[in-house]
Structure formats: C-alpha cells, structure tokens
Amino acid sequence: MNTRRQFLTHAAIAAGGLFCTTRLAFAGAAPAGGGRRPRLVLIVMRGALDGLAAVPPYGDRDYASLRGEAALRAPGTPGGALALDGFFGLHPSLAFLGQCYGARELIVLHALASPYRERSHFDGQDVLENGTPRPHALQSGWLNRALAHLPGMRPREAGVALGQNVPLVMRGPAAVTSWSPSKLAALDDDTLARLTDLYAGDALLAQRLADALAADAIAAEDGADMRSPMAAGDAARPRGANNARYAETVRAAAGFLRREDGPQVAVFDTSGWDTHANEGGAQGQLATRLAGLDAALATLRQELGPAWRDTAVLAVTEFGRTAAINGTRGTDHGTATVALLAGGAVAGGRVLADWPGLAPRALYQGRDLAPTLDLRALLKGMLAEHLGVATRALDEDVFPDSGRIRPLAGLMRA
Amino acid sequence: MSEPFSSAIAANRFGLGARPGELDAIGSGGRDWLRAQLAGAPPQLAGAGLRSSTDILAEALALRRELQAARKADAPGVAAADPLQRLPQLLRPIYASEVTARLQQAVTSERPFLERLTQFWANHFAVSIDKQFLAGLAGSFEREAIRPHVLGNFADLLLAAETHPAMLLYLDNHLSVGPHAPAALRAARRDPQRRIGINENLAREILELHTLGVGGGYTQPDVTTFAAVLSGWSIGGEGGRFRGGVPGQFLFRPELHEPGAKVVLGTRYRDDGFGQGVAVLRDVARSRATAQFIATKLVRHFVADEPPPAAVARLADAFHSSGGDLPRLYHALLETREAWDGGLAKYKTPSDYVLSAYRGLGLPADAAHAPLAPFELLGQRTWSPGSPAGWPDRSADWDGAAALMKRIQWAQALGERLGSRCDAVALAPQLLGANLGSATRTALAHAASAPQAVTLLLAAPEFMRR
Numbered sequence: 037m038n039t040r041r042q043f044l045t046h047a048a049i050a051a052g053g054l055f056c057t058t059r060l061a062f063a064g065a066a067p068a069g070g071g072r073r074p075r076l077v078l079i080v081m082r083g084a085l086d087g088l089a090a091v092p093p094y095g096d097r098d099y100a101s102l103r104g105e106a107a108l109r110a111p112g113t114p115g116g117a118l119a120l121d122g123f124f125g126l127h128p129s130l131a132f133l134g135q136c137y138g139a140r141e142l143i144v145l146h147a148l149a150s151p152y153r154e155r156s157h158f159d160g161q162d163v164l165e166n167g168t169p170r171p172h173a174l175q176s177g178w179l180n181r182a183l184a185h186l187p188g189m190r191p192r193e194a195g196v197a198l199g200q201n202v203p204l205v206m207r208g209p210a211a212v213t214s215w216s217p218s219k220l221a222a223l224d225d226d227t228l229a230r231l232t233d234l235y236a237g238d239a240l241l242a243q244r245l246a247d248a249l250a251a252d253a254i255a256a257e258d259g260a261d262m263r264s265p266m267a268a269g270d271a272a273r274p275r276g277a278n279n280a281r282y283a284e285t286v287r288a289a290a291g292f293l294r295r296e297d298g299p300q301v302a303v304f305d306t307s308g309w310d311t312h313a314n315e316g317g318a319q320g321q322l323a324t325r326l327a328g329l330d331a332a333l334a335t336l337r338q339e340l341g342p343a344w345r346d347t348a349v350l351a352v353t354e355f356g357r358t359a360a361i362n363g364t365r366g367t368d369h370g371t372a373t374v375a376l377l378a379g380g381a382v383a384g385g386r387v388l389a390d391w392p393g394l395a396p397r398a399l400y401q402g403r404d405l406a407p408t409l410d411l412r413a414l415l416k417g418m419l420a421e422h423l424g425v426a427t428r429a430l431d432e433d434v435f436p437d438s439g440r441i442r443p444l445a446g447l448m449r450a
Numbered sequence: 451m452s453e454p455f456s457s458a459i460a461a462n463r464f465g466l467g468a469r470p471g472e473l474d475a476i477g478s479g480g481r482d483w484l485r486a487q488l489a490g491a492p493p494q495l496a497g498a499g500l501r502s503s504t505d506i507l508a509e510a511l512a513l514r515r516e517l518q519a520a521r522k523a524d525a526p527g528v529a530a531a532d533p534l535q536r537l538p539q540l541l542r543p544i545y546a547s548e549v550t551a552r553l554q555q556a557v558t559s560e561r562p563f564l565e566r567l568t569q570f571w572a573n574h575f576a577v578s579i580d581k582q583f584l585a586g587l588a589g590s591f592e593r594e595a596i597r598p599h600v601l602g603n604f605a606d607l608l609l610a611a612e613t614h615p616a617m618l619l620y621l622d623n624h625l626s627v628g629p630h631a632p633a634a635l636r637a638a639r640r641d642p643q644r645r646i647g648i649n650e651n652l653a654r655e656i657l658e659l660h661t662l663g664v665g666g667g668y669t670q671p672d673v674t675t676f677a678a679v680l681s682g683w684s685i686g687g688e689g690g691r692f693r694g695g696v697p698g699q700f701l702f703r704p705e706l707h708e709p710g711a712k713v714v715l716g717t718r719y720r721d722d723g724f725g726q727g728v729a730v731l732r733d734v735a736r737s738r739a740t741a742q743f744i745a746t747k748l749v750r751h752f753v754a755d756e757p758p759p760a761a762v763a764r765l766a767d768a769f770h771s772s773g774g775d776l777p778r779l780y781h782a783l784l785e786t787r788e789a790w791d792g793g794l795a796k797y798k799t800p801s802d803y804v805l806s807a808y809r810g811l812g813l814p815a816d817a818a819h820a821p822l823a824p825f826e827l828l829g830q831r832t833w834s835p836g837s838p839a840g841w842p843d844r845s846a847d848w849d850g851a852a853a854l855m856k857r858i859q860w861a862q863a864l865g866e867r868l869g870s871r872c873d874a875v876a877l878a879p880q881l882l883g884a885n886l887g888s889a890t891r892t893a894l895a896h897a898a899s900a901p902q903a904v905t906l907l908l909a910a911p912e913f914m915r916r
Binding site for chain 2: 104154157204213218221226235241251252307361363401
C-alpha cells in the first residue's frame with residue numbers, strides 16, 4: 037500500500053485545504069514585476085479529461101486492474117508511460133510535456149478537482165469558469181475578474197480569446213477581445229467609419245467593434261504568421277485536422293502574447309475529451325487527442341521564442357473520469373483529475389499530489405479518483421505569483437468567499 | 451401586444467426573418483399568422499441526395515467492416531490513406547445535401563415558425579457531426595426523428611429521438627451491455643479479464659439534457675440504473691458480438707439487456723425488455739421537472755436570455771396539464787405578453803443571422819451557391835454543437851468581437867455580390883418594420899453606394915437581433 041507519506045517529498049499535502057510542505061512555503065503573493073512581463077495561456081479541455089490516462093499512476097497497485105487492457109505500462113516498457121517521479125508517468129503521446137518536465141518547466145497536479153461534485157459537463161464547465169462553487173452563480177469568469185485586478189498599466193484589451201466568441205472564463209468587467217482567422221475580405225475603411233457612427237448608440241456593438249479592431253490591428257502587424265495555411269475544415273474531416281486547428285490557434289496566441297504591448301493572457305478551448313467508448317491506451321482515440329495537445333504546446337513554445345521564459349500555460353478540465361474502465365472500453369464521468377502547468381516561468385519538474393490511492397475504499401463514491409486538492413488553490417497561487425493579483429482580490433472577487441482556500445505557493449520561478 | 455411591432459416580432463423573433471412583403475401581409479395579426487402555421491402536418495423535406503438513415507448507416511457500417519478487414523489482412527492494394535478517406539467520401543456529400551435541403555426549406559418556407567421550432571428541437575436533442583458517422587446521419591435524424599413530431603406529443607418526440615440510430619451512436623448506447631446480460635456472462639466465461647458492460651452516457655444525457663434538467667431530482671444511482679434499463683438499445687448490422695438485425699436500423703438486443711426489475715426515480719419498472727425503457731421515458735416525459743425545464747428553454751429562446759419566471763410557469767403549466775401536447779405549449783408561448791414587447795431582446799445566433807439574410811435578400815440557396823460556407827465562416831457549422839447540450843442560447847455565447855467582425859465582413863461580401871440590384875433603403879422597413887430606428891434609416895440614406903447600403907443594413911443593430 038502506498039502511503040501518503042511517500043509523496044511528501046514531491047507533493048504538497050492538503051489538510052483541510054491547507055497546504056504545507058518543507059519545500060513549499062506560503063509566500064505572500066510575490067509581486068510580478070522587475071521588468072518581467074508575464075504571459076498566461078489558459079487551455080480549457082472541454083469534455084472531462086481522463087487524468088488517470090494522461091498522467092497514469094502506474095505505481096499504484098490498483099491502477100492496472102482498474103484499467104485492464106487500457107492500463108499504461110511503467111516507463112521503459114514498450115508503449116510505456118514517460119517517466120516522471122517513479123510513481124506517476126506521462127502518457128506516451130505527451131513527449132513535449134515530458135521534455136518540459138525534464139527541463140523543470142512542467143508541474144503536474146493530480147487528484148485535483150474544482151468545487152463541483154456532480155457529473156454534468158455543462159455545470160462542471162460553468163463552475164470551472166465562473167470561479168464559484170456553484171454553477172450559474174455568476175455570469176463572468178475568474179480569469180476576466182483577475183485581469184481587472186492586474187497591477188500597473190495594462191493594454192486596453194488585456195486578454196484575447198482565440199475563437200470567434202469569448203468563453204465564460206474570460207467574460208466580465210475587463211475589456212477583452214476575441215480573434216480567429218478570417219477568409220473574408222477586410223472591412224472597407226469608409227464602411228467601418230459609418231458603422232462606428234451607427235453603433236454609437238449601441239453599447240454592446242460599439243464595444244465589440246472596437247475590440248475586434250484592436251485585435252485585427254495586432255494581427256495585421258504580425259502579418260502572415262497568424263494567417264492560417266489551413267482552410268476552415270470540412271465536415272467529416274480526417275482525424276488529424278483537429279490537431280492542425282490547434283496548431284493554428286497557438287500560432288495566433290503566440291502572435292498576440294509575444295508582443296510587449298498586446299494582451300498578456302490568451303485562452304482557447306480544446307474538445308474531444310469525453311471518452312465514453314473506445315478510449316484506447318498507449319494508442320487510440322485519447323492518445324491522438326493528447327498528441328494534438330502536446331504538438332500544440334510544442335508549437336506554442338517555438339512561436340513564443342524568448343517570451344516563453346515569461347509564460348505559464350495552464351491546461352484544465354471540468355472533472356475527471358471513472359477510475360475503472362467501463363463496459364465499452366471507455367470511462368464515464370468522474371471527479372478528480374489532473375491539471376498541467378507548463379512554461380518557462382514555472383518552477384517545474386514536480387508532481388504535486390496528495391495521492392488518495394485507487395483502492396476501492398479510497399475512491400470517491402466508490403467509482404472516481406477522490407479529490408484532495410482544490411483547483412482554486414492552484415489558480416490562486418498561479419494568479420498571485422505569476423500575474424501579481426493581490427490576495428484580497430483573489431479571496432473576495434476572483435474566487436468569491438474562497439478565503440479558506442489557501443493559494444499554492446512556489447509554483448513560479450522567483 | 452404593442453401593435454406596430456406585431457409583424458416584425460412575428461416574422462423576426464418567432465420566424466426566421468422577414469421576406470420582402472411579408473410584414474405588410476402580416477399587418478397587425480402577428481399572433482394569428484403564427485397560429486395558422488401550427489395547423490396541418492409538418493412538411494417533409496425533399497431534395498437531391500436525401501437518403502434514409504438506415505440506408506446511409508448500412509452502407510457506412512459495411513464500409514467500415516471492409517476497411518477493418520483490409521487493415522487486418524494488411525491487404526497490399528489498400529493505400530494507407532484509404533481508411534481515412536473513404537468514410538468521409540461517403541458522408542461528406544450526404545451532409546452537404548442535407549444542409550442544402552434544410553437551408554432551402556428555411557429560406558422558402560411559408561411556415562417559418564414551424565421551421566424555427568424544428569431547429570429548436572433538433573438542438574434540444576443535439577447530435578454533433580464530430581463523431582464518427584454523424585456527419586452522414588445528423589440531417590436524416592432531424593428529418594426522421596424530430597420533424598414529424600414537432601406538432602405532436604413530447605413523449606413521442608422523445609422516444610423517436612432516443613431510439614434513432616444517430617442518437618444511440620452519438621451517445622454510445624449501441625454497445626452498452628448489462629453486466630448480467632447473457633452476452634456479458636458468456637464473455638466473462640470466455641475471458642474473465644475482458645470487461646464488457648454498461649455505458650451510462652445516453653442515460654445521463656436523457657435525464658440531464660432531454661427531460662428533467664440538471665436540477666431535476668435524479669441521482670447518480672438513477673443514472674446507473676437507467677443505463678441498465680437502456681442496455682440492449684442498439685443498432686442492427688454491427689459486426690462481431692453485435693451482428694444481426696437490419697443493418698442501420700434500431701434493434702433491441704435481448705442478449706445485451708440487463709435482466710430484472712429496476713427502480714428509477716423511485717418507481718419500480720418490471721422487466722419486459724424494450725418496454726422497460728419505453729416506460730421510463732414515458733414517465734420522465736410527464737414529470738413536472740421536465741415541464742419546467744422545457745418551458746425554461748423555450749422562453750429563453752423566444753423571450754429573453756434570462757427567462758421571466760411568470761412566463762416559464764405559464765408554459766410549464768400548459769406542458770404539464772396537457773400531458774406534453776406541443777401545440778398547446780406553443781399556443782401558451784404565443785399568449786406570453788413578454789414575447790411581444792418591442793425590444794430586440796435576442797441576439798441572433800450565426801444561423802439566425804444567415805437565414806434572415808437569405809430570406810431578406812432572397813439569396814439563392816442551391817448547391818451551386820456554396821450553401822454550407824456562411825454557417826462555417828460565421829462560426830456555427832450546421833449540426834456541430836460539439837457537445838450533447840446543443841448550441842447555447844444566450845447573447846454572451848455569440849456576441850464575441852471576432853464573431854461580429856465576421857458578420858460584417860460577410861455582409862460586405864453580400865453587398866458587393868448584389869451590387870445595385872438591391873435597394874437597401876427600400877428594403878429596410880420591409881425587413882425590420884417598426885424596429886427600424888432613425889440612426890439606421892439615416893445611415894442607409896447617406897450610404898456611399900448600393901453595396902455599402904446593403905452592408906450597413908445587415909450590420910445594423912436592429913438586424914443583429916430579433
């Protein structure tokens with residue numbers, strides 16, 4: 037039986053939501069600054085990522101039997117997981133993230149969950165994004181509210197959503213924009229001037245038009261890099277097309293973020309994580325999706341260039357999946373899962389997990405990986421250390437009534 | 451009802467956008483115009499390339515088996531790209547034909563309220579083309595399972611949707627096996643390592659998205675038991691363990707069905723095979739929670755992003771007291787005072803926007819005029835909500851900056867295409883009626899060219915909303 041104590045060296049221990057280890061001290065929110073311009077990319081993985089497949093705990097004695105033929109083998113075996121810390125591995129499709137781990141630029145957080153404890157994707161995503169414990173409690177998102185509290189001067193549009201519309205996590209009081217490549221001709225200047233007049237009496241459209249122009253101006257300066265070589269896909273596309281779309285999206289994200297005067301925060305969605313049937317193991321459906329994510333992150337790093345050093349990339353999902361494989365070689369909706377925090381600004385090379393184990397009694401409601409880490413602890417720690425958002429703003433506004441959820445400290449390089 | 455707005459609200463909010471002359475014809479009788487559309491059977495779509503889902507799925511399943519066999523045999527004649535290409539080559543033209551037929555129907559229909567309701571229900575029972583085979587089935591699903599029942603009873607609509615092969619495939623139920631079903635016991639004897647069993651996806655989404663709603667009072671054990679009830683709801687003509695039946699058609703497979711009586715939501719259902727699931731569906735269709743959930747969605751779609759509770763209560767009563775009679779529900783909706791005030795409360799979805807432009811400008815909707823493109827360009831590829839929850843229905847989901855810019859750019863392209871053939875100044879009151887404001891009127895009157903005037907009309911705040 038693996039004991040919790042074994043993980044003390046590389047894990048922060050949650051005790052009533054309180055984190056303390058020898059290595060990780062509570063920092064007062066370290067202010068961002070010193071000329072550094074932090075960048076953040078948030079990737080929302082919609083559909084509930086199987087954390088036990090993305091980061092298999094091959095060292096857990098119950099893991100292989102729960103997963104049956106889909107279980108990933110230990111590192112060093114054919115098709116085996118990539119080595120992390122001797123207990124957890126990375127799915128073999130995540131080669132770039134494996135390199136990040138080796139370069140101490142990746143923190144894997146496991147057995148983590150938002151405060152949501154039901155199993156609806158849509159309510160789960162709402163909680164993931166709105167930053168409260170309850171679905172539909174707010175019509176704005178934690179990331180936008182955090183932007184509203186960024187210290188110092190910031191550009192008018194501090195955040196950009198890659199896509200036509202803005203996901204809930206990025207909606208709110210701070211001005212943000214959205215951008216996606218267009219196959220249509222740019223708007224004529226005279227028509228634009230007239231539309232600006234026509235929208236003067238319409239607050240929503242006036243704001244959106246101004247935001248769109250701001251994003252387009254950056255994209256135009258950036259030139260061909262942000263234009264897609266891919267046509268907007270057809271229906272019934274071959275499988276690789278989704279991955280090409282991610283690559284296109286991260287190129288655009290990098291185009292915005294690497295500037296010194298553009299948005300500091302970018303967000304985009306990925307989908308296809310809802311693997312109820314034929315999920316696969318080292319290869320298969322989920323492996324293809326993970327490979328696409330991994331390739332996108334590699335592209336992001338390459339495109340960001342020197343700005344990677346000041347970047348954190350956070351990938352999160354609404355909840356996890358059942359610990360056991362189901363009757364159709366997939367997994368159903370679960371509870372705890374993983375989050376991945378990568379980037380040059382991350383103090384990585386660690387797995388943070390207070391591992392609850394996968395023994396039958398340890399499972400949440402007898403079926404899911406039990407949550408031992410509140411997602412908000414991660415988000416608060418990252419926002420405090422990376423973007424310099426003040427503790428009080430985090431406790432009261434960004435994550436309302438979350439004072440008892442202490443931020444994880446030491447996530448970012450000093 | 452405030453009378454000057456009657457025709458514009460009827461045509462633009464309840465319908466799919468006014469066509470020239472339509473507002474005059476409606477006059478102050480908006481409600482009557484809509485009521486009349488609820489009489490008579492829903493029209494069936496016609497068009498080149500429309501095939502039954504059974505026909506399509508049988509061909510797709512046969513093709514998949516062929517590809518799998520070739521892969522297994524590592525047949526030299528089969529190029530590596532083939533398996534990736536041949537299914538899309540089958541499904542993509544079917545998808546294109548279906549989207550075209552749906553667009554043509556929407557653009558030419560004299561009963562646009564009925565078409566909007568059809569689209570509402572298709573989105574309520576959403577399937578998404580990003581899953582294998584669904585690109586070829588989403589259109590026939592709407593024609594076969596949704597359209598015929600839009601003026602019927604909700605319970606019949608529900609049963610038609612949940613037994614359609616498109617839904618069973620989309621939510622993975624066709625392979626779900628009861629743990630004590632004969633097939634599972636046989637398999638366990640042969641290979642104890644190999645797990646076959648329940649997949650709870652369809653059961654959960656029926657309760658959460660199709661009937662009771664997420665707060666509707668069900669628990670995880672209800673989901674699991676309901677999934678056992680639905681085990682055996684499958685499709686004919688799959689290979690291996692799932693052979694038999696008419697290929698591509700719904701098939702109840704007793705050997706996959708979890709035996710025994712089961713308790714779902716406090717009610718005990720004896721096991722009579724297929725009938726057990728039908729009985730659960732019939733009961734959840736009649737539940738008060740379902741009435742509340744459906745009423746909320748309908749009011750959100752037709753009245754406001756934040757549905758007025760009083761209006762929801764009236765619709766829920768109509769639904770519940772009539773036992774799910776859909777025309778009664780629609781009549782209650784038309785009686786809802788809040789739906790008839792002059793405000794343009796709903797921001798158009800991209801699909802709304804495209805359809806209203808097609809109707810307003812009389813654009814050709816045939817295959818030669820790239821009928822799929824506007825939906826893709828503007829961010830709402832037909833039948834691809836990406837999740838079983840369907841497309842969202844609030845302004846904030848659609849009013850992004852990039853989304854707005856694409857609408858305007860598309861409007862500009864339309865203006866240039868139409869050139870001086872279109873007089874936007876004369877057209878504006880015909881499309882917007884009493885909603886046409888003085889700022890837009892002035893902008894159109896002072897436009898530098900006919901194409902620019904078309905752009906300004908389609909980009910006007912009044913045309914962005916309904």
